[in-house]
Amino acid sequence: MNIIFVSNNMAKAKTLSTLQVCLIALLLISLPVVIMLFLIVPQESTTQQGDKSLIPSKLKQAFGINNPQKHLDAYALQLGELQARIMRLDAQSERLAKLAGEKKPASEKITPVSPELGANASKADPAGRGGPLVLNAPITELDLQQKITETMAKIDFDTDYLSDIEAKLLQQGVLKDMLPNSSPINAAFNSSSYGWRIDPFNGNKAFHEGLDFSATEGTPIYAAAGGIVTTAERTPDYGNIVKVDHGSGLETRYAHASKLMVKVGDRVEKGQVVALVGSTGRSTGAHLHYEIRLNGNALDPRKYLKASN
Structure with a gap:
């Protein structure tokens, strides 16, 4: 099929081939579809586009950005270390109690309060708390990290203090003549190695x-x-x-x-x-x-x- 155009100025006929006609028809059909898609599909804000261009997705994954699992894993490791330190502290306090001739008291456990207790709940729960709400704010990740660091420092201080007490009790007790209190080598030791x-x-x-x-x-x-x-x-x-x-x-x-x-x-x-x-x-x-x-x-x-x- 050929379409013939006649120009008044040139008085000369121009012919379009079948391929050209098909391309024009395809363009006319696809143009409305493109316009509709542009109007319907939501576009990302410039801020988000800027983020993507500045921080590639692989780099985000490497540094744990927008990856809560990595944060959870880091806190799990720190909590595991805290538990290990507390277990050592408990074992050391038990040894001290034996050296001092005292029995270590069992830790008190708070019984959870059931909903059925109703008005008697305050009598059953020894750890009642309350007070006006002042300057309320959610705890942040930085706050949590700081608390973990402070707790570790406190445990280290208590451990060192208990080690001093343990050593003094042993040196003053019946084991004082058996204690290995001489250096095993003529060399300096690394003071932080224990x-x-x-x-x-x-x-x-x-x-x-x-x-x-x-x-x-x-x-x-x-x-x-x-x-x-x-x-x-x-x-x-x-x-x-x-x-x-x-x-x-x-x-x-x-x-x-x-x-x-x-x-x-x-x-x-x-x-x-x-x-x-x-x-x-x-x-x-x-x-x-x-x-x-x-x-x-x-x-x-x-x-x-x-x-x-």
């Missing part, structure tokens, strides 16, 4: 139950007190380790040694060489990992080294 730290292998927070003494390989390791050798072996974590039992539940551990100088069943005297410094087991370099334990629970060795000075 307690919570960043694990050198996985980068997570972990509790370090002893002191690390940096020294060259082959440096002598001495028994901090007299006792019986109960362990002299190689393990995956401690490497070559010696454990000495000093009686009444007291034990010292000397780990990561390059060579063991005693065997199980040996009686050792205070100051006797029991091993040589090395870097066996889970270790990043030559050093002595030294622990003091009472009935299996780790004590802070710094408190007993200070007592010997």
Whole structure:
């Protein structure tokens, strides 16, 4: 099919091909549809478009923007650490109660109030609270983070204080003559190595139950007190380790040694060489990992080294 146009000015006929006619018809049909879609479909605001152009979606996911699950995971890790610290604090308070000859009282539990109690609810709930509402505001994420940090600092302070009390009770009690209060090596220790730290292998927070003494390989390791050798072996974590039992539940551990100088069943005297410094087991370099334990629970060795000075 051909369409012929005749111009008055030129008096000359122009012919359109079938393809050109189809294209014109298609354009005329699609134009109203495009206009309708533009009017019906909601458009994003310039602010949102600017956000998208400035912060790509992959970058948002990497930094956790608009991703509440990452925030929940971070708080879950912090709460888990708080629970671990509180459990250690509870165990330490129980040990103190035993040393002081007192029984630790059971924690009081508040019974939840049921709706059926009605007017008697205030009598059944010992934790009644109230008061006028002043300056009401929702708690923010920053507030929550600050409270968690303050709680951790308070727990650390209480733990250190209880460690001091525990050490003083042991030094004044019947175990004072058995305490390992001499240095196990002629080297300085890392004063922050006992307690919570960043694990050198996985980068997570972990509790370090002893002191690390940096020294060259082959440096002598001495028994901090007299006792019986109960362990002299190689393990995956401690490497070559010696454990000495000093009686009444007291034990010292000397780990990561390059060579063991005693065997199980040996009686050792205070100051006797029991091993040589090395870097066996889970270790990043030559050093002595030294622990003091009472009935299996780790004590802070710094408190007993200070007592010997």
